[in-house]
Amino acid sequence: MSADIDNPAASAPADAEEVQANEAVSPSSKLAEFSAEEALELESGVKLAPWQIAFETYGTLNADKSNAVVVCHALTGDQYVASDNPVTGKPGWWSLMVGPGKPIDTNHYFVICSNVLGGCLGTTGPATINPDTGKPYGVDFPVVTIRDIVRAQARLVDYLGIDTLFAVIGGSMGGMQVLQWAASYPERVFSAVPIAAAARHTSQNIAFHEVGRQAIMADPNWLGGHYIEHDVRPTKGLAIARMAAHVTYMSDESLHQKFGRNLQDRENLTFGFDADFQIESYLRHQGMTFVDRFDANSYLYVTRAMDYFDLAREFGSVTNAFKDTNTRFCIMSFTSDWLFPTSESRSVVKALNAAAANVSFVEIECDRGHDSFLLDVPEMFDTIRGFVTGAARARGLPAPGEEISTTDS
């Protein structure tokens, strides 16, 4: 099919589902490949090899390699933080945050964003060919953890020849990775910005994820996790998982403001099971479009990684996770986020305070729920811009708006 230049929506590939399947094994982004001798040791004890990590970079690494920023993506995110997504054709998921002149200013910083381990846009995951069988891993892929995901990122940072990161930043599961980076590699993280995150997944968080996983596994097309080799996809189950999750990303208030009890393209109730209400139509659309860009098995693995996340389990206590840290933290939560509520961020702050860490904390007034971190929330941008500028000065980097002093050189 040729692109229809009169219709911007036509920039999305004709068969996004097929494009996604290709991107899962042969990403159009940058790629770091590790051989059978360069295994990634996982928390489960499994040695994963060969393996690869798909990533994008933005901006230029400076001479002393001190301006690198790792951006960590959330559950359904990807490496295309500030450039067009090859599956959807849409702009990068955080192009409000990352780019020239943006809070994470790519005129000043070298930004690295990679697809998570277990993901489906080019980093090794359940859609990867299992070298032992010649078929896609499916559920024979080892369960990975946030620690494993971060370890893979650290290997990528090594590969790029970078020792210390100026900053690590991310929201939701991305924020979990930020905390894990600071806990696992304290000497490599100058500053850390976990947004709408937590030091553990709560019982309620696990519960919602379990509903989604059960929906996927109940789909007869899941075929015990080995659907790819049979050329089918459990799209119905995955769509339901996405719908259930999506409700938790929004606040009651934002749903009320956006949809209320408004009817969808009709004036009266139809007394049937069609999508009478706009919220039903919206959710169905969310479910249907999600299956074009995401793999069901990856959804199982990445949700599991989040469920397993619990810094206190790994380090004895959250305070202990950050013992003697020199990292500068900026922690943010949103008033209307009931999935990762302020209380969770606050308990991270308390633990950091008990570890005598350098930490600032802002609870941002915003009625748009957990997804606020992805949206146009000026106070979040201002806070990050301020924090990053201060951190740049402390690091001896020119902050955005400041010229590099040539007389000092």
Place this chain on the structure above:
Amino acid sequence: MSADIDNPAASAPADAEEVQANEAVSPSSKLAEFSAEEALELESGVKLAPWQIAFETYGTLNADKSNAVVVCHALTGDQYVASDNPVTGKPGWWSLMVGPGKPIDTNHYFVICSNVLGGCLGTTGPATINPDTGKPYGVDFPVVTIRDIVRAQARLVDYLGIDTLFAVIGGSMGGMQVLQWAASYPERVFSAVPIAAAARHTSQNIAFHEVGRQAIMADPNWLGGHYIEHDVRPTKGLAIARMAAHVTYMSDESLHQKFGRNLQDRENLTFGFDADFQIESYLRHQGMTFVDRFDANSYLYVTRAMDYFDLAREFGSVTNAFKDTNTRFCIMSFTSDWLFPTSESRSVVKALNAAAANVSFVEIECDRGHDSFLLDVPEMFDTIRGFVTGAARARGLPAPGEEISTTDS
């Protein structure tokens, strides 16, 4: 199978699923049957006939028929409010509230509880034989509303020869019915106790229901809603719907207290997709047991009735719904109920105040979420006991603890 007297759990029927299917058409409770000439007119315009309503009663109707109390059940409840459920073998769902000496004291009041229209324990619903086809209605059953459900109850009350109800009480969807009773039949309701309810279903409420319905309809055994005649059941889809809903009935805090991140019968994470966490195991159990006692199509119909509920739509405004009412209201909400939050109850109270109604309102401090109304919450029982005693005096009925004065007779 013979009952095992050493094992109380063995009181549950061996094949609960089959018992449920039988109870849906031939209930073991009391039954009021209405002929083809006694149609129930539905809000959709459909005239439903013949139809039947299954119910239980407790206590004795007094001579002037002034001590009748209608208890309205919630989404997955039934008529067995204070007696053993024939499907599960378990005690009535509100036996803490209704019975001799209980807040709704059956030594004093005549309690009526019926299965809702569209339900699956004996009242006409999607499992009923469609007289036009000789097969179960399935999704050819007309969509019913809370108003229809209450209208059917009013027909039952007529059938029992009762004019005015001393009280109507219920929680959640039961509370919606209480509000509808007071709005539709103000002269027949002396007092009304809607608990953890609202005058409308919110966008978030509808969203969670839609996820459940989609899960049911995605199950290949649903067969377009006509599974009964093919002798299969969409149990996987229904279990997922129940799991998703169940999470919303509990508070984050109660989940944390009950389960936290505790592991299920194991000391370490298994790095797999089994139920590692107790909350996962608990949810799976909730899903699996639910399908034994509930019908998937009924779940579609009853959730739809809740979604459609909106007193302001019917009456122009909630205040208008209660214009000139003489009913005495006692409204209750729970601090940790995020599904039907206090703000919804408070807006009903405001509307009643604007209608100059007699209304008391209590927000009960309880950390157990929406399901609190079904649990042992002493402040709720005390509040209802007090309210009912006062209402009995106002009605000229002997209140519990008071003897009927024989000198007056």
